Amino acid sequence: MGIYLDYAATTPIKPEVLTQMIDIYENHYGNPSSIHSIGRDARKFLDESRRTVATSLGAQPNEVIFTSGATESNNTAIKGIAYANQHRGRHLITTKIEHHSVLHVFEQLEKEGFEVTYLDVNKAGIIDLEQLKNAITDETILVSIMFVNNEVGTVQPMYDIDYILQDKNILLHVDAVQAIGHLPIDFHELNIDTMSITGHKFGGPKGIGALLVKTDTPIHYNQLGGEQEVKRRAGTENLPQIIGLAQAIKNVSSQIDENNLHLMTLKNQLLVSLQERSIPFELNGSMTETTGHIVNLYFPFIDVETMLTLLDLANIYVSSGSACTAGSTDPSHVITSMYDKNRAFHSVRFSFNEQTTETEVKQVVAEIHKIYHRFKKEEA
Structure with a gap:
């Protein structure tokens, strides 16, 4: 799947x-x-x-x-x-x-x-x-x-x-x-x-x-x-x-504490793994005043539509923001309000739940690493 x-x-x-x-x-x-x-x-x-x-x-x-x-x-x-x-x-x-x-x-x-x-x-x-x-x-x-x-x-x-x-x-x-x-x-x-x-x-x-x-x-x-x-x-x-x-x-x-611990672990793993592979990114939002199930990242090397398409072809399903704005070409009003339109056009939302595994997060990072190096070569 x-x-x-x-x-x-x-x-x-x-x-x-x-x-x-x-x-x-x-x-x-x-x-x-x-x-x-x-x-x-x-x-x-x-x-x-x-x-x-x-x-x-x-x-x-x-x-x-x-x-x-x-x-x-x-x-x-x-x-x-x-x-x-x-x-x-x-x-x-x-x-x-x-x-x-x-x-x-x-x-x-x-x-x-x-x-x-x-x-x-x-x-x-x-x-x-x-x-x-x-x-x-x-x-x-x-x-x-x-x-x-x-x-x-x-x-x-x-x-x-x-x-x-x-x-x-x-x-x-x-x-x-x-x-x-x-x-x-x-x-x-x-x-x-x-x-x-x-x-x-x-x-x-x-x-x-x-x-x-x-x-x-x-x-x-x-x-x-x-x-x-x-x-x-x-x-x-x-x-x-x-x-x-x-x-x-x-x-x-009845499972809030247990699930939150798992979700924060996944969130930290995603960020650390991206850093370890030297993939350029920035976190949109806070690392402290936040829940563990949503991670929104700015990738300066690729626009969000291309990133979503390439991840989808690799059978990885993420989004650029609210599902209620699907089909719209407008940038995320949330990221635009926090930063600017340019950043919104390069930002991706990853969201987990208790079914998400550490292995899946590693596989996602590996695919993003491939995408980054593909675009790095094209720019060279």
Whole structure:
């Protein structure tokens, strides 16, 4: 099959997760909203899944809304908070390196008359806390900041951000998609108001996610119809997918320390092996304020499209950034914000999970070494 190092884009579904889902498809197919025994049987699994997700993230079960994924969750949270609180103000704050399911929502809100401040980041991909403080006005109602960046793995200082916002009547939305399974998260301890996750980033199925909404958070819900999700998201719940999400988050939450040690070992091995072979590169981001599963590297000797093509021909699968921008010729907005466009055109993202082996990393480095010497000869 080759070597897959694009786990930040998506992960294969875990066998135990698939087993649980098949059981639901075959044996517990009722509509959770039906009042007969088959419906009540389905409702039991739905409620248990909600408790599992809530427990794993330090939330209450009634604070978990199941969605189709992080894009829907981000859209619902940001637009819902903006519309519900615009009587208090119409100023919003986010960063320049958010996922497009966040940035495009803010761009739309700007067209509707909201004012948006986009925070800069340094070369480690971290916001300036002083800039955040200075950006806040009496009109500010929402701050939306990604916990772990999906392209460079940078971890934002969420406790410091929370401290700045406390007692200011400003709501905090967090895109936590890349944090699940890599960082311990306590929804209430962090004092987050809304938070997005998606199942396919940590061994769960695609097409299922969740939005956590703190009790009494003023937010509008736009998906109307039935009474599902306590009138917060109409539509029959996708029970097999929900079961898969719950099983996956339960698995990764119990293995964070073990997996992080393995991932940091792989990350260090990749960097050291490249250095040992004298391959020119630079790390995009931080070596300390980061997770172990994402490594973004600048290779000055080759453009990213050529590198990806040559690696793909060698059955090595990596990316230039977010899978949601596939097909775009634009450089990564994340790397551009941290450095410049030129660097973005020469940067590659490698992302691991617990299935990645040290042997695979060595094979990838060996292939990059071949590519480097090929281009070195051509330049000579």
